[in-house]
Amino acid sequence: MIQVVDGMAAGVRTLLLDRPAARNALTTAMAELLADAVADAAADTGVRALVIATTGQDFGVGADRDEELGAAGRARRMQVFSRLHMAVTDAPKAVVAAVEGRCVAVAAELAAACDLRVGAQASSFRFPGAEMGIPIGAARLIGVVGPAAAKDLVLTSRWTRAEEALRIGLLQRLVPRGGALKAAVEVAAHTARADPATAAFLKRQLQVFCGDLERIEAERATLDAFFGPKGEHVP
Incomplete structure (x- = not known):
């Protein structure tokens, strides 16, 4: 379910x-594998930059709704998703998302956690937490697009097309359809030229200066309180 590819740059x-047949809907197991792969890349001194991409037409349509989960399973899945997003945040090297097609919910959170995002024309984003009854999206989006745009995307749960995503800063590059991976690798290759220690320091400083880490921790505490100890919503 996760391919690890070296040598593209x-x-x-x-x-x-x-997982193209399921439009890359994330299962708990898949999220765990991806989090492990990100952590492995972060620890590998031969890796200086990381690209997260997908096969098929969509970056991801969110969590797999066909996964059978009880309350405890839902709580665990939320913890695994949080671990995945934090693995990307904590990686001491640039992480670039290559977005084709739809990028929704947990996949949109994953893209927002990346340092840079390359999107193809016809790609689109949606943060549907408000409609789903899950208070997520605000912490990372504020640092990416600013408070006003974050409120718009989170409170309306609306679709954001690639051209608007580029304009508001959700995307840093817009490329022809089918070209996101190639362009993302090129962007990552540029960041890979930097001195590793300096790049790691700058990434952390940018997070500190933007207040990202404090917002993310506050959101995580809110989710823990929201779902309760067994994954059940606590009103």
């Missing part, structure tokens, strides 16, 4: 979510 590792 010097110092760049690409992680491919490979």
Whole structure:
């Protein structure tokens, strides 16, 4: 379900979510594998930049709704998703998302957790937490698009097309359809030229200066309180 590809550019590792038949809907197991792969890349001194991409037409349509989960399973899945997003945040090297097609819910959170995002024309984003009854999206989006745009995307749960995503800063590059992976590898290759220690320091400083880490921790505490100890919503 996760392909690890080296050699597309010097110092760049690409992680491919490979579940196209399900439009890359994330299961708990798949999220765990991806989190492990991100952590492995973060610890590998031969890897200087990381690309997260997918096979098929969509970056991801969210969590797998066909996964059978009780309350405890839902709580665990939320913890695994949080671990995945934090693995990307904590990686001491640039992480670039290559977005084709739809990018929704947990997949949109994953893209927002990345340092840079390359999107193809016809790609689109949606943060539907408000409609789903899950208070997520605000912490990372504020640092990416600013408070006003974050409120718009989170409170309306609306679709955001690639051209608007580029304009508001959710995307840093917009490329022709089918070209996101190639362009993302090129962006990652540029970041891979940096001195590793300096790049890691700058990434952490940018997070500190933007207040990202405090917002993410506050959101995590809110989710823990929201779902309760067994994953059941606590009103």
